[in-house]
Structures are given as structure tokens and as C-alpha cells.
Amino acid sequence: MDHTLHGTYDYFLVILSYLIAVAASYSALDLAGRVNSSKGKNRLLWLVFGAMSMGLGIWSMHFVGMLALTLPVKVVYDTGLVILSVVFAILVSAIALLTVTRNKLEVKQIFIAGLLMAAGISGMHYTGMEAMNVEITYDPYYVILSVVIAGTASFAALWLLFYVNRDQSRFVHLYKLGSSLIMGAAIAGMHYTGMVAAHFHTSPHMMDNQEMQMGTDTLAYIIVIATFLLLGLTLFGVFINKRLSQKDSRIQENESWYHSLYENNEYGIISINTSGIILNMNPAILTIGGLRAEDYLQQHISKIGTILAEDARENAAEWYNQSFGQMAKNFETTLIRPNGQRVELSVINVPVTIQGEVVGNHLFIKDITEENRVKTIIKHQADHDELTGLPNRRKFYELLNRTIHANVGETTTFAVMVLDIDRFKMINDSLGHTYGDLFLQGVSSRIVKCAEASQAMVARMGGDEFTVFCKTGADGVEAAELAEQIMEALKQPFRLKDNDFYISASIGTALFPIHGKDAVDLLKKADTAMYQVKRQGKNGHQFYSPDLDLQLLDNIELESDLRKALERNELELHYQPQFHAESNQMIGVEALVRWKHPKKGLMSPGLFIPIAEETGMIFEIGTWVLKEACRQMKQWHDEGGPLIPISVNLSSQQFHQPNLVMYIKNILEETKLAPKYLELEITESMMMDPAVSIAILQELNKIGIRISLDDFGTGYSSLSYLKKFPIHKLKIDRSFIIDITQNSSDKAIVAAIISMAQHLKLDVIAEGIETKDQLDVLTENDCQEIQGYYFSRPLSAEEVEQEFFIPGRIAGEIGG
Template sequence: MTASYSALDLAGRINTTKGIRRMSWLILGATSMGLGIWSMHFVGMLAMSLPIPISYDMEYVVLSVILAIFVSSIALLTVTRRTLGIKELVASGVLMAAGISGMHYVGMAAMLIGINYDHLLVLLSIGIAATASALALWLLFYFRKDQSRHAVWYKLGSALIMGAGIAGMHYTGMYAAHFHLGDNMSYRSGLEIEPNKLGYMITIATLFLLGMTVFGVFITKRLSQKDSVIQEHAGWYRSLYHNNADGIISVDTNGLIMSVNPAVTRIIGVPAEGYIHQHVSAFQINVTEELRALTQERYHQSFNMETSSYDTTIVHPDGTKVELNIVNIPVEIEGNVIGNHIIARDVTEEKLAKGQIEHLAYHDELTGLPNRRMLNELLTKAMTDNEFSAIQFAVIALDIDRFKMINDSLGHTYGDIFLQAVSDRIQACVAGVDAVVSRLGGDEFIIICRSSMDDTVYAALAERIVEAMRQPFSLKDNDFYISTSIGIALFPQDSQDPVELLKQADAAMYQVKKNGKNGYQFYTSDLDVELLGRIELEADLRKAVKRNELVVFYQPQVSTMDNRMVGVEALVRWNHPTRGVLMPGTFIPLAEETGLIYEIGNWVMYEACRQMRAWHDAGGPLIPVSVNLSTQQFHHTDLLEQVERVLSETGLAAQYLELEITESMMMDATVSTTILLALNKLGIRISLDDFGTGYSSLSYLKIFPIHKLKIDRSFITDISSNENDKAIVATIIAMAQHLKLDVVAEGIETKDQLDILMENDCREIQGYYFSKPLSAEEVERAFFVPLRGSAV
């Protein structure tokens, strides 16, 4: 059984080896198994007790050993075949049965004594040998490669069956023999051996068998572990090689392609297996022509035991370009380079993403124009290029005058669409000029005119842009009109510092805004003083509310029927600590630009409501106060909450608060309607200020809940001399009366203006002719105290 187990264990080893190693394992296995069978046979014979001493013929003993080893070699050769059919199994079983029977009966013949056999039992023993042999061969073949945790038990069971079969054949054969005294020794020649010596031989054979078995198992385990490690490493390598997302091309020192992994096919766009055994230069046809020389040079560097990495580009058969990162890794064995691995990674998307990131880093995401970072680099480069030649170029700063109104009214989505349209118009204006348009953010654009042109050309370009911006923009089914302010600074005469030059262009632009917008201006040194003053004024304005420097003045609104005061308009003034009282035109535009207008507007609303409630509590009269809403206030999410809070804290009834809005705030009809209806529901009256200066006034009157129209002072100024203004004012008054709306004309300064308005049945006026804006104390003293006195 031990010999059978050893043979089973060695069969797997024989099956996994080739050449000389396979022959060595075959001889070792056959010898071990043969000696085991032979030892079992002669131990059984020695166990037989006869009344006379028996000697053995040494030649026959040796022949029986050879037959046992021969039988074992047949068995091992059979089970190490790749396939084993029925014919092969029967033939091998017959040969093995013949060998075992031959070993047994040759061994019996070695006994120097007369033997007669029962032929039926002999045939039975041979049948047992054949059956056992076939079964043993099948078991050996079946379990030869089993490496599971149950393999030991499978092999032990198979060895037990095989040993039992051979023992059954042996003892059946022994039972078939009948011994008798005869002259068997008289015709024998050669060496004889006594039983005791034969016992020693069997002991030695058994020890040799055990030693061979132990040695074989030991060597098998060691080699099995070594092979297992090798196979495991090979498995890891194969998995890495075949499943790698990067393409791998293995090349020998002659440049012949030994193997490629599946990823190569995906990367090059054609089946890669056709390139095996071809020269690696066959791949170069896929490389773009301008990169072939570099690719070849880097490839040869890998044979100098240097790992090289580089980028290249290949072209698919359909024309698609693929960006690759190539790494050439030399394959070194015992200090010699025997080839290299070319690892190709598809970095097309990575480079595309990198390019997009770099583009976003230097371009405005909304318009695609260069951003501030690129502008600074371009400006610095332009100055460097012209540093010694002193060639003139211009920096043009451009700002949209009514962008904030559009953005607040229509929302950021339409604000973005508007800015894209502005960008397109500016680029169309600079077409044909060596200029770069950039967007710094919001509605601020900068143009670098790199061409050397005189001032008249720069002025003509600015005029083209101003005129282009005058044309209406179609947004949300409406036409919107804007204007633009442009400032121009020149290199090198204005400045040779990029930051300073941009600052000077901005200063010129702000001067245009100050002077009425919608135009352009070149920078002059006088503007620095104004810009510095503007910066100081902004810093002071941020502290004005906290320092209680703002004050509300009130301009009376009077009835033309009886000169009775019917309301007041709240107008903010700034009591500046060093500049005195500043009018709204001085600081309101700055407040709108910096976002301070929201805080100032809310403060004015609160103060006006507080003062009006105080006047009511003091005996009246019970008239409303009119407060202007800024665009930021009107579109702020907490407008309703803010109004309710002010009314609640001041105690003023909602019917005495009138909010003045402008047409520009109501560009988004859906949003504006929601806000105005909510305000109207609170009981607040809505007045439409500067009526007639917009572009959709009549549609506003139809859609929105408006209670009063204010005729803009631009129609009143020349009403006594301009028939058109007179006709417009008369039309507005008549229309308002038909729509059952109140009308108030502002800016009345002369008796002629008043007479014309009264002729057209205008019932409320406001202006210097009746009263300038007054402080709360002056209103109290001039109007309310006399009324209360007359009432008493």
C-alpha cells in the first residue's frame, strides 16, 4: 500500500515534468513501486511454513524483481498519458497482469522444491491480477493531478485497493501451489540463496523502498512548493499582463514582437495578434509622421538599461488621433538585456481634460474670452515686446451701464445670455484690428489694442462699440436698450506698468459714467485725483449708516385744486463730516455699484415710516409718505418680510406707505407681478416713477397693480416751449384719468409749467416751485404746525 501511495503521489509529479526530469521521476517511481510489490510477494512466500528447509535460486529472484519494476513502469507510463481510453486501459491492464503474474510465478519457480499447481486457481489469480491492475491504473490516472484538500484520502483509498488486489492475486496463486519433494535442485544452475539471506534482502529492499518513498515525497513536496510559487508568480504576471488596461508589447533584442496583450488591440484600433513575430517598426506606421523619429530614438534608449517615458500620437484607420504615453522598460536577466516591454497608455481623455482645465484657467467660462489671468500675461508681454521700441498701444476698459438692472430684473440666466450677446458685439467691432477682448467679471470688459494706431483710430473703435451697444437686445420677448462707458489708456505715455495702465483705463471709464454715461474718454492725469476721491468716498459711505450720517429730507406733494399737501416723498441726503451735505447723485450710483444701496434703502424706508407715524401721532395730517425702492431691494427675496417688519416696528398703517418703482425693475413680468400683488395685498400703494422714459410703459399699466404715475421731470422742463413735451404730458394725464390712476408731475419750477399742467387737469404736483426738499423739522415747522393751529 505504501508503494501504491508513493506511485500515486509521484504520478502527478511525472505528469508535470518533461525531458530528463520526467525520465528520472519515472525510474524512481517504477523502482519504488516495483520493490514494494516484490517485497510484498516474497514476504508472503517467507511467511509460508513448510516441513523442510527451502532455498531460492538467485537468478529467478533477480528476474522477479526486474519483472516487478517493469510492471510498475508500465503502470506509471499509462497513468501519465494525457488521455486514457478503454483500449489503452485494457491493454495496459493485460500487460501489467502478465507482469505481476510473471513476477509471482517466477518467484515461485525460484524455490528449490517441487511444485504442482491447480490450474483453475492459477487462472483465478491471473484474473484477480488483471482486474486489480485495470482498477489500479484507472485510479492512478484519475487521482494523479488532484491537489485538493481531500487528495490524500483519495490516494490512500486508491493505494489500499491496489495493494489489496495485488495481495489477493498473490495469495490465490500461493493457494494454487502444491509442494512436494523432488529433484528440482539437480538441474538448476547459478547461485542459491537461503531464506534467511532472502529475508535480509527483502528487509534491505523494504528499507530502500521506504527510503525512496520518503525521499520522493520530500523531493516532491519541495519541488511542488517551488513549482507552486513559480506557478503563482506566473499567474500573477499573466493576470497583470492580459488584464492590464495599458497596452504591453514584449520585444526581444532583435526588435521582434514576442507577445502583445489584449489592450494593444483597443489602443491601436486594429487586431494586434497579426504583429506577433514581426519587427516592432511595424507599429511605427500608426505613429504620426512628425513624432516617428522621436519615438524610434526613445525606443532604442531602453536597450541601454534605461527606462524611458515619452508621449506620442497614433492615428487609427478611421483617422481618429489617439494620444499615448509610452514607457520602455528593459527586460534584464543576469545583467543582460534580453528585450523590453513597451507599455502604452491611452491619455487622450486625460490630455483633453488637462487642456480644458488649462483653457478654463485662462478663459472666461461664460463667454470664452480671456480672463483676468490671461489679460495680465498678455498685457505684460505686450509691454515687454514694446519696451525698447516704445510702440504705442491702447488698453480700453468697457462697462455696461444698465447691466445690473437687467440681471436683477430678468435673473442670472438671462443676464448670462445678455453678456454673451455683448461679448459677440464687442468682438465684431474689433474684427480686423490686432486686439484681444477679455472679460474680467460681471459686465467689465478690457480690450488690448496691440496695433500701433493714433488716437483717432482708438476713438473710432470706441465709437463703434458705443453705437453697437445702443442697438436693442432681445431678451425674453422684449427689446432692452443699454449704454456703455469706455475709458482708454495708452502705453507708454500714460504708464509702463500693467496694473497702473488698467487702473487708468478704469479711471477714464468712471469719468464717463459720472458725466452721463454712453460715451468714451481718454485718460488724463487729472482723473487720478477724482479716482482717489471716489475710493475715499466709498470708504466713508460704508461707515455712513453706522455713524448716523444719513438723513431723510421730505419734498411735499401738493394738490393743484386747493394747494393742500397730499403727501411727501422721502429723499436721502448724506451729511458728510468733511464735505457737508451731499446730494443723492453724488453717492447713490456708488452705493448701487458697491451693493450698499440695499442697506441704505432699507434704512430710508424705516426712517420715513417712523417719521410719518410720529407726525400722525402728533395730530397729522394723515398723508402718505413715498419711498423709492432700488432694484436690489425690489428683487431681494425678503422684500415682503422687510416691508412688514418696518410697518410693524414703526406702527404706520400700510395705506400710508407708497413705494415708488421704475419701469426697469419690471422686465420679468412673472416675477414682478408676484411681488407687486403681494405688496398690494398688504395695502401698500405702488407708484410708477419716471413714467414715459422706458419702452414698455403701456403694457406695464395693463399688467401690474399700479396706483399712481409720476411724470418724469424731463417732460416738464421744456413743457412751456416744446409742443411735443406738452402733448406727451397731456396724453399721459388723460390716459391716467381714463385708467383711474392718480398722476403727479415732478420737477415743477415755474408758474408757466404749473399753469399748463392745471390746464390739462393735473391734480398733484411736486417741485421747487412749491417747496424744495426739507428736513423733518422744517416740514414740521412750515406745514404741520400751522395746519394744527388752524384746526384748533
Template sequence: MHASHDLILVLFSYVIAVASSYTVLDLAASAGQARGIRRWRWLAFGAVLMGMGIWSAHFIGMLALNLPVPVKYNLLKVLLSITAAVLGSFLALAVIARFRAGLRQLLGGGILLAAGIAGMHYIGMSAMQIGIVYRYGYVVLSIAIAYAAAYAALWLSFSAMTGNEKQSGWRKLGGGLILGAAIAGMHYTGMLAAQFEPDHMHGDLPGVVLEQKWLAYIIAGGMLFTLWLSLIGLNISRRFSRKDTKILVNEKWYRSLYENNQDGILSVDLELRIIGFNPAASRITGINQETLEDRSLDFFLNIVVEEERGRMHELFSRSFGGEYIGYETTIVHQEGHRVDISVINAPVTVDGQVVGTYVIARDVTEDKQVKERNHYLAFHDELTGLPNRRMFNQLLEQAIEAHSGKQEPFGVMVLDLDRFKMINDSLGHLYGDLFLQEMSNRIRNSVVNENVILARLGGDEFALLCRFTRKQMNVTDIAEAMIAAVAQPYHLKEREFYVTMSIGIAFYPYHGQDPVQLLKNADTAMYEVKKNGKNDYHFFSEELNGELLERLELEGDLRKALERNEFVLHYQPQVHEERKAIVGVEALIRWQHPQRGLLSPAVFIPLAEEMGLIVELGKWVLREACRQMHRWHEAGGPLVPVAVNLSSQQFHQYNLLEEIVGILKESGLAPEYLELEITESMMMNANISAEVLSGLVKTGIRISLDDFGTGYSSLSYLRLYPIHKVKIDRSFIRDIVTGGEDQAIVSAIITLARHLKMDVIAEGIETREQLDILLDGGCREFQGYYYSRPLPAHEMADMFLLAARTS
């Protein structure tokens, strides 16, 4: 039977196939993003929509067929063809909605979709109550077309789901066109496979004759309208979905920030109920989350320290009024300790109305402790806990301001420990720190009260602010009490150590009207005490100003003296009285000042020690003395040693032995002709001293103990260390003629040295009477003005060394 097609309806069938394919592929992306029951709802809706679209395209194509005879349709089979289309679409959508582009998934999805399209077509064809004979080659071709187009459409659909938004639109459109072509191509190829036989019409079978043209248009219009509504609904749904997703994502971000925030956060509504809190809030307060839940704000305020609760109520009232407030307060942790917190009350506003507030709390206990500690250290001495120089200056400024109206006087003292440097150098800084702590406690306990403030300015220097009225002021009692407290022996390392204190005193407003001038003048008075023998106090006077200026000038000149070669050595002979022979000379430094003339070491040696020049100066003395003695030996003088004093700082140099050996090699003097004079104060640290002295003695250098008897623990020094000679201090010789005690001490020293097989020499001999007493006591070697004052090198050679050579 010859058949023809209505081309307009053919076009409609293709448009419907494309439109339904595009709509469903667009819907598949939403189905793939959905989860749970929503996902299955999307798939069911899409399957119905796609199945109806495929069926509509097919049915319109059927109605486009013009046969010369009317044809009845079996409605049950029509409905069955719709079911096949919907089921195939559902299975295919379920595959592609999983977002997996594996070959198996695409092949399987293509087979399912092609089966649905083919099944729908041939079931629909069987609904026609007319004989149909199929050419099976075309049948296979129609199914192949359906499968190839379905596979290509599914691949494009997957690409659309995984691409960007712009690519996605074009790929879905391409997928719709291809899938529409699959439906149309399969249908019309299938129709080409069918041969209708009017002789085999089933007129006796039940069926319905359809009005082809108008029914096709109605189905096409209805389906297009349905697809249009679906696209609009899908777009609206997608917008809501995006909004919901954005809200959900934002909520997750907010919840993560809320839960993981290191600051404690409480959410409080207008009814003062705690409606939210994070783990940090429990950690800071020590209250578990079950206890905090749905509690009144008063429950939280009850853990605030009592003195802060009233202020907290006021601050929360302001916060609920819409004010953003930051403050600090203190709460009591559930374990009982106090926690300092920094708090922010941040109002929550909805539509311009305050609906509650966030309480954001940070534990700043440790930060506050560090801040307080840093502030404390900025104004206190870490070693002693006393106010430091900065704080003392501030207190001094406050005292000046308080006394400036009536010019009411108050006192400022500067205190310095005598001989502390020697202890610190000998024992090391650790024991020096312990010693300083003990001395500061003694001073503080002896005088400090609400009107007296003690501060440590640095090193062993302290300051005292006496804020008395004029009638109450008695600074001499304070000074004497401190001197007495410091003078007590200090037990350290199984030994007793003694120090004294020098104190300078200045008064406001007479000696200065600002902190700098007052401290400077008190410092000047303190140095006057040191110059005059130490262990005393002295008031500032204008005369001291001139001395201070002179001292500053001297310091400036001293720095340049070595460069200008202004130092010279004088030599004092050491004589064996019975043999009437010179047994050695002592090298003594002098400063040939260009304006002041020849200066004694008592004038500049203390300055050199304070300025850190003593090591360099001592090295120069040692080198010059060795050179001179070697020259005398070369000139034929007696082979006697030269005695050189070592300072404490020199003795404690790590490379002392190497330096001395180097100087001996440089000068050419044999080690046995160098005698180093040391003091007891240098040997307080037994381990260091024994090592240094042993190294010196091994080279052949002789060791002499100077000023013997004036220090402490002398007997233990004589027993421990390799000492060749003991030098009796001039302080015992001065009054030996009239003082029985000095004679006894000198006699004991001589006897002790003999038993220890040490040489003994007495210094400071000025009269025959002193010499005779020492001779009777057994001493044979002497040094002093009785024989000669210290002489320049050429006079020493002429008077003693050349004479000894010629004799």
C-alpha cells in the first residue's frame, strides 16, 4: 500500500523530539546534583517528561502518515508504548545522572535508551489495526540509528554536566539535537521498514479511528506547552536550589567558624536565654555544654567576679540597645582559678531590629601575665627585684614635683660595693649574682620603709631615695646602718667574704633640681669616698664639682696616654740586708703627664680599672719591664729578677700564660728572672687560680704573694698554691716600732713562711728601727725608702746595678 507523510507534522515531531531531549538533559544535571529522595523524584519526573516527548514525536510521526484507508488504533498498546518510552528514559537517566563517564556506563545507558525508543516505536506500530510486514534490514538499521544517536547524546550530556556553564549550554543543545535525530531517525527508518497490507486490516478488532491532522496538532501543541512549562519550572527550581545550596554552604562555613573558633561564643536572645555556644566557650569557662544549654544569661554572669557583675549588667543592657561594646573582665573557672577574658558584645540585627547579641570572649590570662611581667621587668631589676634605673628616675621626678612647691628638701644616695669586682672576677658571675642578691637584701632590710626606696642602677651600684620632711631627715643614720649591714661577713663556698660600701649623698634642691643633676652629684660624692679609702659616706659639695671636672679631664687624657707613650717605669731595689746585695727590683708604673707632671699610680690605676684599660696597661708594663731587665743582664748587671704586679683582670684572662710566654720570648728574658706579684683576692676561685699558677710556675716564672695578711683565708692560699715568696704588707710595718700586735703578726708571717719553705720580703721599710725589729724577727730581704725610692731606669742602673757589677 502506498503511503505519504505530512511534512509539517514530520517537522513538528522532530521539534518535539529535540525540545523534550534538551529539557530532559537539562533536568538530568539537576537530578545528578540532588541527593536522596529528591534525586529519585527528579529522575521520575524527567523519565515521564522524556518518555512522553519520545512518544509524542513518534505518535505525531504516525499521524503524519497518510494511508488510503482509515486505520484503527489499539489504545492499550498505545499506552504500553508510552510505558516503554518512560521506562527506557528512566533507566537511561539513572545512568547518566551518576556523573560517571566510564565506557560501560555510556554503553549501558545508550542500550537502555535505544531499547526504550525502539520498544516504544514497534509497540506503537503494533497498535495499528492493519497488516504490517517488516523488512528486517531496515529494522536493524533503525535500532542501530537509535543506539548510535543515544550514545552520542549521553556522552554530550555528561560533558555538559562536567563543563563550565557556557560549554554546558551548547553541549546540552547538541545532545538534544542528536537525541531528537535519534528519535526521528529511528521512527522514520522504522516506518521505511514497514509494508502495509490493506487486505489484512483487522476491521473486526476493537479500536479507535483518530482524526490525524487536528489530533497531531493538539498533541504537538500540548507537548510543547508542557515542555515550556517544564523548562520554566526547572529554571525556577534551579534558582531556588542554588539559593538553598548557597544558604547551606554559608551555614556550613558559619558553623565551622563558630565551632572551631578559639574564642568562646555565646548567642543570647532578647529574653536573655543562651541559645547557642561553641566548644571554646565551654573550655574557657569550664562549664560543659549540657549545663550551658538553654540557660539564662544570669547563669553566665554569676561566674563573673563579684566586683564586676554590676558593670556587666550595664554593658549587656547597652548591647541589647544596639551598641557594639568591647571590654575586659575576669571570670572564675569551674576549677576555681581566675580567668582574664577580653569580651566583645556584638548586637545581632534583623530587619533593623536587635534580636539578640553575640558574646565573644577570648582568654587573655597568659597574655595579661606576660604583659604584666614585661611591665614589671621594664621597671624592676630582674636579679634583685628592686626598682631599676628607669623606675628610680620616675620616682625621683615625682618626689621633685611633690617637694617643688615649698622647696622641701629630700636626700638621694648613690651606693657602691667596694671590692665587689674582685669577687665577681674571681668566683664568676653566678656567685657574683648570689652575692649581689644577699647585699641588696641586707641593705633593704636595714633601712627601707615607706619613705625610703632602694633601687639597683646596674652592676654593684644602688641608689636610695629618702622622702623625708626636713624635720624627720637623718640620712647619716641610714648611711651608717647600711654600711654596718654590708660589712658583715658573707659565707660562700665554705669561705667568708667581706665587702664595704661607699655612699655619696646629695640633697634636693641644694645639689640639683632634676634627677640627672642629683644623681650625678651624689655619684661624685661617692667617688670622693672611694678616693679617700672607701667604707664611708660623703655629702656633695661644690668643691667636688671641680674635682669631678678634673677627673673627667684625666679620663680623657688617660685614653690617649698609651698612644702618646707617656707612661714610664720606675724601679725600686729589693735588698738582702746581711749580704748587702740587691736580690731583685720591682717595676712600678708612673704617668708623665704633659701638664700635671709625674703622676703616681694611685691617681690613674683606679681610673684605668673602671675604664677597662688596665689589661692593656698591664701588658705594656710587663713587656717594658722584661725588655729593661734583659738589657741590664746583657750590659753585665746582676742576674736578678724583676717583679711585676698583675691586676685581677689580667690574672683572669683566658690566654694569660700564652701572652706572658710570648712577651718573654719577644724580650729575650729567661722565665726565672720574672717574678709576678699577685694578691689574695685573685685566688678566691681555687680551681681557676690553681690551674693558672701551675701553668706559670711550670715555665719557670716565680710567684710572689703581695700585701700578705690584709686579705682573708691566707693560710689556705699558702697551702693550696705554688707560691715562692711572701711579701709582708707595709700596713704592718708602719707601726711596728710602737705596736706590739703588728710585731706579733709580722713574726707569725715570717715563721709560717719559713716552715713552708718560702722566701719573705718586707716592703715599706723607712727607718732603721723598723729594719732592726724585722731582722730580729728573722726577715732578711727588704724593700722601701730606707734603701731607695723608686728610680728611673738610668738612675737605677747607676746607683745599684752598675755598682753591683763593679763590686
């Protein structure tokens, strides 16, 4: 007779079953992460181990829950069905882990996997129930409800497993714990709903086949021991895995750093093994060389050698053969891209060492084409003049020294020439530095053009000083010819600021080894020769001679004495009278400076004025001359002398000072000489910049000062000067007067100057008249104002007074 059995629950075991479900859920969540982060065989092992651990956990929860039910009869379990229920639990777990470890999970996939899990859990539960030796009937409603709960729990478990598996925030452990509590409750809910659906009855077959059955006590201990053992192993595996994962993570992190450094390095990198096989190449080297990785990977490094420049291959091969050492080495080479472009490379090999043994190399390659180009530019700038592009002083010394060392003991002769531009300072001061720079560029271009035919080297030493280095014979003929060519080229006008400018050059030459055997000595002696040219009137060429050293010492001594001349009142003025040719009356005097040297006696300006110009003392001397001349003329006026003007030569430095007009006014006010009695003599060279010169001359003209154009016709005169500038008088230079009686050209030039001046309403005066014949030629051409030794040499102030200002001659009339 069949009887219905009513059981009671052990709540401790109920709670324990729930805790087991929670622990199994937490373990599942953690294992899902391990499976997802593993690859290859490790992934499969973690999947199998995870499925078994999770499955046994779920199965243990169910059977602990079943053991929590106490029936009034002894219950035993069929071992085969128990094992089958375990298989169901493990399969369910495997399905769960396979599903949630996907990179992307769609709703459809969750739904299908949830159905499979629900079927598996239900199968595990009801197979386990069937293993009891008790007859069981079920309430269909609760069975369906338990399956629904199983399905819902499966969907929820899958979603939680997937979500928590992707979460990498710092709260992940809290998410796992909360999810485990929910999943445990769902699993327990399904189980106990299924238990409610079951009705137990006695059965006549309860004791059949006892060999294949186990008692509840035995099952309980086995379940508990197995559950905690598996959970313990799982947790221990998780712990070990975390340690290994941390290590793997560090390795992976290091690999990521290395990979990032490798792939994103601005240096090109080629990795090769000791056999020379190319293992890897980063993107940078492909860009640098214009290469394709597939053409070179797993190929021998010698294939790279085929795209190197031919002149670099041998050196590269030799370097490569020495590159497998313990130390990094570097060298430079050149690569030819497929488009033919040359790329200059710096290559550093870094040995790869494992356990003390070199297993390969990383070749770090940098494109230094632009870097080398910049270095070349910087080196060129260091060795060359920025303005003209010529070699500078440093480069010139280097080349000169190199040539000297190469010719020690040889019979080769070469010349070192120092060239200085005459009147450059005047052009620079007049036109400004911008036009001065353009002028120097034009000068250098002409010198270089002359030097090319002689294969000479030209350098700019600074300012307006150039040097030329050329081969020549022992007699220096070739050097002299080159100097003449340069001087002739520089005589041609330079067009600047809509005007033609004329210059000349002073050139000094020293010969190796005749005049010196080192660079410093040769340049010094060439410089000495050049300054001798300047002292002799500029515009010429001279070779060095030992006599020049004595002259140089004299000039140095003279310069020192000249600096003290003003302090010691050694300068004095002489005055050369100027006369009217017909009336023989004195019409003016020209002030001429003399130096009464304590040892050398009275010195003419030609001996010390060039030194004053070179040293900058000309301004101070010019100021003294102007003041003294004005003072003396005012004194003569006050003492009853004729009211005639005094002519004073104005230096270029005085003319180009920024406050010239105020400077003149102050001197006139200081000496109290009326402006109309001052005549300033200027040269054409002072009027290089018409805009500036016209303004200055107009201001001087406004205050009543007369302007005389000195040495007219000797330079490269521009008739536009006479039209533009407020000039009152032209002064015919003595060079046209000397041969005027024999040279028809000089006579014609003088006649033309006189006629032109008359038509332009300008006064004209001739200087340097020494004979009656010269005077006659001038008067025949209607030149009325004259000056020269024929009438009077330059006189001191006392001599002027005695000769011309004594009673009876106060008007300055010439006797006889």
C-alpha cells in the first residue's frame, strides 16, 4: 500500500545550501574573468576546470538542499543518477562560461544559452530527485514554476556574468559579491520550488539493488567534503592564477610598452638574429627608406646593403661584421630610396643579450639628412662671411696655413695680397650701412671675377678689407698683373641710389717664402705694403720690402707724436694768398695746416694727414684748423686788414657729422667771424648721397657760408653735382696746371671747366700756378682768380702781415 511521506527541513542545511550557491556563483564570476583573459591551451584548461568547479558547486547546493529534507523513511540514492546529475551541472556551467566569455553578447545568444542552462539545471535537479529510492509525484504547476525560475535565474546569471566580467572598475569585487548573492538566491529558489512540487511516497522497491545505492549520511559528507575541497582548490587556483596573472600582466604591460616604443619610435628599427635574418622592422624604417616590410622580413640583412649608396657599402659591411659584440656601436651611411633620393643615416646597433649570450641586434636608424644639411650650413657660416659669402678671416688663415705646411721645403712661390677700398668709409657714412653692404657685395663680386682667371682665392677679413691668395713666380709678376686687373675693375663706377660712385683700391703683396714663412708674418707684411700705398696717395699696388718696416716704425712713432701735437701746440696754420689776375689784388687766403715737429721740423700735411685719417684724429685736427683760421681772419679784420674770406678744407668726418651746421655756427660765434668771410672747400667724394649733401649745403648757404668744390676734375666728376648743389666756386686742380703749356688736353680741359663755370654763374679759381706762361694760358681763357707759388708760397700769419698788411700794401696789392 502506497503512503504519502511528509518531511521536515534542517534549516542549517538550507542556509548552508544557499551559502554554497553564493560561493559557487562568486567562483563562477571570477572564473569567467580567468577564462576570458587566457588564451590557447590555458583558456581550455580554465574552461574545463571552471566548468567542473562551478558545476560541482551548483550540484552540491542542490543535494545539500535535498539533504536538508528529512523524510520518515530511510532514503538512499542511485549512484548512476547522481553522477548523471553532476554531468548536467558541469555542462550547464560550461555553457555559461562559453557564453559570457564572448567579446560581444546579443540578446538572442543570451536567450538560447538561458534555455540550455534552464534545461540543464532542471535536468540536474530532477535527475537528482529521481536518484532517491522514494517514489515521487509532482505538482505540474510548481514544476513549471521551478523551470521558469531556472530559466529566469539562467538569464540573470548570464547577464551578471557577462557584465561583471567586462567591468574593470575598482568596485568590481562589490559587484561580484552582490551578483553572487542574487545568483545564489535564484538557484536556491529554483531548487526549493522544485522541492515544493515533489510529493514523496513509499515504494516496494526502496531496498532493491543496494550495491548501487548510497545513504544520505554518506552522501552528505561526500558532498560537503567534495564541495569545500573543490571550492578550496578553486580559490587556491584563483589565488595562484592572480599571482601568475599579475606576472603575466606585468609581462604583457612590458610587452605593450616595448611594442609601443618599437612601433612608434621616430628611429627606424631593424631586428636581426645572429644569422643576419631580419626578424622585424618598425614603421619608421619603412618610411625613412621608402621600403615595404614584406620585401625584407625573414631575408638576410645583406639585402638592405643593396639599397645603400655604392660608396657606403664596403664600410657598412665591415661595420656589420664587427657589430655582434657586447657594446653598442654606431656609424653613418647613405641609403638610396626607390625614387633615387639619397638619405643620410646614423646607425646604432644594440646587442640583444639573453643569459649573457648575444642572440641578435636591434639596429636603430635615424635620418640625419636635414641635420647634416644644417651642420653644413652652420660650418659654412662659421667659415664664410655672411655678407659676401667669401671665406672669412678664420677660413683664410686655415687655408693659408695648410698651403704653407704643404709647401715647406718646396720651391713653390705664392702671393698673399691685402686689399683695402679707398673712400669706403665715406660711401658708408654718406649712404648708410644698407647701401654700404650692397657696395661691398659689388666689390667682392668684381674681385672674385678677376681672381677666377688666376685660380686665386679671395677672402673678406672684415669691413672693406679683402685678402687674395694666388700662385705666382718668384718675381711676383702674376700677382702684380692680378692686382692691376682688380684695380682696373674697381675703377668702373658702382650704381647706387641712382648715382654713379667711383672708388679705388690700395693693395699690398707679400711673397712666400721670400717675405715670410708663416701666415701671420705674410699678412702683416702685406698689410704694411698696403698702408704704404695709402700713404703715397692710395689707388696703387706695392710689394713688401724690408725698408717698409722702417717706414712703419717711423709712422708708428709719428702717430704717437701726432696724438700729442695738439696738446703741445705744435700745429700751426700757413696761409696762401689768392689773387685777382687783372687787378693783382688779394681776394682771399687758404688756410693750410703745418706741423712743427720737435725733431723733424716743419712737416707738410701730406706727411701726417693720412695718419690722422686712418687713426680718426682728423676730426680733432680739422676742428682746430677751422677755429684757428676763423680766429686769425677775424683778428686781421679787427686790425684793419682787407675784408677778404678765408678758405678752409673740410674733412669728410667733419662734413658727415650729424650736427655740422650747428658745429660751424658755434665756431663762428666763438671766433665772432661773419659767415660770409668763411669759404669751406669740399670734395666730390663728400656728396655721395645727394639727398643728405644737398640739405647740409643748403643750410650752410642760408647762413651765408660760401662753398668751393676742391680738386674739380681729378675724380669722377658728375655734372649733376653742379646743377643740384648750392656751390659758389670751382677750384681747378694743380694736376691740370702743371703741363698746361705743353699738353693740349690739359689746356682743353681747363678751358672747358672755366667756360662751364661761367655759364653756370660760378666763380672759378686755379691753383698751383708757378710760371708766367701758366698764368697767361689761364688769363687767355678768362680765369680771373689764381693761386700758387708764382704769386706767393704759403706763409705764416706773421709773414702774411709783413708782406701784405704793412702800410701802403693794406689792400693786398702785388708789387712788380
